[in-house]
Amino acid sequence: MKTKNAKREAGKPVNGVAVEQQDTENPWLRLRADVDFTERRFRHYEVVFKSLTMEIVDGQGKSIMTFHKNNMIDVSVREALGGASFFIITGDGEIEAARFSLPYIETFRQAVPAIKSWLSEGDEAGGLTLPALEESTDTYRCSKCDKTISPGASKCLTCSIRWTMLRRLAAYCTPYRSPMLVSALLLVLSVFIEVIPPYLIKLIVDEVAKPSGSLKLLFALASGLALVQVLSAAMQVIRSYLGVRIGGKLVGAIRRDMFGALMKLSMRFFDHRQVSQFIGRIQDDTDELKEFLTNGMVYLVTQLLLAIGILFMLFHLNGQLAAMILIPTPFLFAGLYWLWKRLSSLWYSQWQSALHVNNVIGEALQGIRVIKAFAQENAEKNRFDKVNNQWINRTISFGNLWLGVSPIFTVLTAVFGIAVWYLGGRSVMSGTMSIGTLTAFTTYLLMFFGPVQASGQLLSWLNRSLGSAERILEIIDAKVDVPDKRDAVELSSVSGEIRFHGVRYGYEVERPVLKDINLTIRPGEMIGLVGRSGAGKSTLINMICRFYDPNAGSVALDGHDLRDIRQESLRKHIGVVLQETFLFDGTIAENIAYGRPDSPPETVIAAAHAANAHDFICRLPEGYDTRVGERGHRLSGGEKQRIAIARALLLDPEILILDEATASVDTETERLIQEALTRLIRGRTTIAIAHRLSTLRHADRLVVLDQGRIVEMGTHEELYAKQTHYYRLVESQKQTAKIPSEVG
Numbered sequence: 223m224k225t226k227n228a229k230r231e232a233g234k235p236v237n238g239v240a241v242e243q244q245d246t247e248n249p250w251l252r253l254r255a256d257v258d259f260t261e262r263r264f265r266h267y268e269v270v271f272k273s274l275t276m277e278i279v280d281g282q283g284k285s286i287m288t289f290h291k292n293n294m295i296d297v298s299v300r301e302a303l304g305g306a307s308f309f310i311i312t313g314d315g316e317i318e319a320a321r322f323s324l325p326y327i328e329t330f331r332q333a334v335p336a337i338k339s340w341l342s343e344g345d346e347a348g349g350l351t352l353p354a355l356e357e358s359t360d361t362y363r364c365s366k367c368d369k370t371i372s373p374g375a376s377k378c379l380t381c382s383i384r385w386t387m388l389r390r391l392a393a394y395c396t397p398y399r400s401p402m403l404v405s406a407l408l409l410v411l412s413v414f415i416e417v418i419p420p421y422l423i424k425l426i427v428d429e430v431a432k433p434s435g436s437l438k439l440l441f442a443l444a445s446g447l448a449l450v451q452v453l454s455a456a457m458q459v460i461r462s463y464l465g466v467r468i469g470g471k472l473v474g475a476i477r478r479d480m481f482g483a484l485m486k487l488s489m490r491f492f493d494h495r496q497v498s499q500f501i502g503r504i505q506d507d508t509d510e511l512k513e514f515l516t517n518g519m520v521y522l523v524t525q526l527l528l529a530i531g532i533l534f535m536l537f538h539l540n541g542q543l544a545a546m547i548l549i550p551t552p553f554l555f556a557g558l559y560w561l562w563k564r565l566s567s568l569w570y571s572q573w574q575s576a577l578h579v580n581n582v583i584g585e586a587l588q589g590i591r592v593i594k595a596f597a598q599e600n601a602e603k604n605r606f607d608k609v610n611n612q613w614i615n616r617t618i619s620f621g622n623l624w625l626g627v628s629p630i631f632t633v634l635t636a637v638f639g640i641a642v643w644y645l646g647g648r649s650v651m652s653g654t655m656s657i658g659t660l661t662a663f664t665t666y667l668l669m670f671f672g673p674v675q676a677s678g679q680l681l682s683w684l685n686r687s688l689g690s691a692e693r694i695l696e697i698i699d700a701k702v703d704v705p706d707k708r709d710a711v712e713l714s715s716v717s718g719e720i721r722f723h724g725v726r727y728g729y730e731v732e733r734p735v736l737k738d739i740n741l742t743i744r745p746g747e748m749i750g751l752v753g754r755s756g757a758g759k760s761t762l763i764n765m766i767c768r769f770y771d772p773n774a775g776s777v778a779l780d781g782h783d784l785r786d787i788r789q790e791s792l793r794k795h796i797g798v799v800l801q802e803t804f805l806f807d808g809t810i811a812e813n814i815a816y817g818r819p820d821s822p823p824e825t826v827i828a829a830a831h832a833a834n835a836h837d838f839i840c841r842l843p844e845g846y847d848t849r850v851g852e853r854g855h856r857l858s859g860g861e862k863q864r865i866a867i868a869r870a871l872l873l874d875p876e877i878l879i880l881d882e883a884t885a886s887v888d889t890e891t892e893r894l895i896q897e898a899l900t901r902l903i904r905g906r907t908t909i910a911i912a913h914r915l916s917t918l919r920h921a922d923r924l925v926v927l928d929q930g931r932i933v934e935m936g937t938h939e940e941l942y943a944k945q946t947h948y949y950r951l952v953e954s955q956k957q958t959a960k961i962p963s964e965v966g
Contacts, residue, residue, distance in 0.1 A: 254326060278320070296341070299330045308322070405468075409523060413524060413528050418446075426443050426658070480698060489764070547638065578612070711791075721777070722765070727765065735761045737931050751909060752951060798879045799870050807852045814826050814865060814868045817870075817873035834897055879910075
């Protein structure tokens with residue numbers, strides 16, 4: 223299916239998300255977006271729905287593009303790097319109608335069911351009732367601009383997008399006020415010292431460089447020049463030392479808060495996002511911001527103070543010549559404003575290209591075995607070349623802009639330098655100006671135009687830093703959609719009773735995966751979850767771990783709604799053994815003790831014994847100190863699975879979740895794993911999913927799921943005798959795998 227972009231302008235939004243009474247004139251739904259993908263820059267606009275049309279509208283209310291309802295088949299939200307896009311599907315293919323960053327994703331996602339209902343209503347939209355959006359937009363408004371804060375953001379990014387973001391992040395400098403104050407004082411002194419040498423040179427030329435000049439005065443002035451250089455170098459060293467120390471701690475604090483924010487986010491946040499983008503944000507964006515806060519801000523203040531000091535000296539030396547410098551100032555500011563807008567859009571597109579390159583690299587390295595197995599090296603190289611060339615082209619465009627502007631500043635400097643020499647030379651010839659004054663004036667002029675020439679580079683630096691600040695705050699301010707309540711309780715111990723009451727959940731609200739689940743699991747009971755792929759088995763155990771909160775209904779543990787229990791406390795009582803075992807790049811002992819890092823060696827060994835892992839661990843060259851490699855790639859699948867079982871045993875949880883724990887292993891390994899699992903589940907509330915139905919035969923109860931609903935419940939014998947859903951699953955597996963008849 224082909225994809226098109228909806229070409230349009232965008233402007234400042236009027237509203238956030240607002241639902242209004244529907245009719246043929248007034249919109250019934252407004253959705254705000256903030257990324258103009260045609261110009262590749264941040265700019266707010268709205269997607270407006272009326273009774274028969276959908277319009278893209280700028281801030282002045284001008285309709286940029288209109289789609290008639292009859293031409294629209296469907297809509298969807300597709301997430302990508304750092305944001306998402308809103309697509310409409312027509313008979314001609316997909317059209318990207320809007321693009322937006324992280325804070326707006328949840329709003330669009332919640333609106334999709336209402337939009338689909340509107341499309342299915344025919345020409346008349348009357349009678350449509352929208353679902354209530356989380357966090358009513360009437361309640362959350364920015365105290366500064368009174369704009370609606372959309373769900374998904376805890377702060378107004380409309381105000382934060384500019385200088386406010388840097389001000390917020392500059393708050394990280396607060397613990398280092400004393401060294402930064404010292405650095406600021408040294409900075410002021412450095413600027414004061416830097417404007418002295420040209421004046422000393424003036425005195426040397428006018429007072430010393432003549433037959434009647436004083437040797438003592440020459441020595442004093444030369445010593446003064448030397449002292450100025452020494453003091454300037456010493457203060458530069460001290461400021462650099464303080465900058466390195468402050469910068470290192472600053473970036474460490476920002477990275478800590480970013481990582482902490484990511485750890486608080488729910489599984490839903492990561493389900494539709496490519497993880498590699500966050501690595502770049504934590505590493506590169508924090509480095510970029512650190513450079514600006516510790517060096518860029520210093521450079522900005524230095525150049526500003528220096529320009530003021532130089533202007534003072536220029537007017538002190540010759541007011542008429544100094545006034546000439548102010549003539550081109552309005553043109554310079556106009557040029558810098560134009561440059562700022564261009565740099566902003568180019569830097570955003572360059573950053574996106576870099577992010578795509580990082581994503582392709584990360585995906586290729588993670589899937590290197592699959593790439594080699596299917597001999598797709600050349601295809602991956604071509605994919606990389608495509609995004610890499612895009613990055614190169616945008617980098618060149620970015621560089622070309624500066625290369626085109628830089629000569630203008632150079633010519634401007636040269637023209638004014640020549641003019642000063644000419645007019646100053648005439649003043650010297652007429653006796654109204656000394657040669658020393660002219661020499662000092664031209665030196666100061668060159669010093670003044672230095673900051674002016676550097677202003678373009680400073681704008682580029684500032685643009686990059688603002689972009690980094692925005693992406694950092696997107697993570698720090700990301701809404702936690704599975705939060706702990708302030709009065710959430712700690713569970714010191716649990717008996718293990720789990721109760722589902724009317725649970726309904728969908729990863730997309732309009733597509734529920736679980737529907738009206740009512741189930742009580744008794745303490746110490748083993749429950750086997752059975753059903754076809756996509757029936758909702760894994761989603762149900764995700765509810766128990768509270769990786770997600772139900773859209774309706776509740777899940778309770780020992781009578782406590784899971785939403786009333788601190789998540790850390792809840793998960794300390796739950797052990798999980800998954801089919802896709804994840805081991806960290808550490809030693810075997812460290813992986814077994816992951817849930818309880820302070821466990822003594824004898825406890826780790828006992829857990830390994832119980833998991834039938836001790837024997838193979840002892841055969842390894844370094845035993846329990848053997849490093850398993852990234853994702854445990856140095857161990858076989860069965861070995862990793864037994865390490866995971868040992869990890870769960872050491873945690874000693876009251877509740878155990880087994881998700882395909884014996885899938886994809888050979889018969890002997892399965893036997894060893896089953897023996898370990900038998901010891902593991904003894905006395906614990908256990909919920910198990912298994913590919914081989916025979917492994918669930920001894921469960922206390924089997925729960926059969928079909929299309930998100932519980933359709934059967936009972937023991938193996940009871941359900942098989944009914945010859946309905948469970949019976950068909952068993953018989954189907956018999957025929958497919960040719961398993962022995964004793965399963966039935």
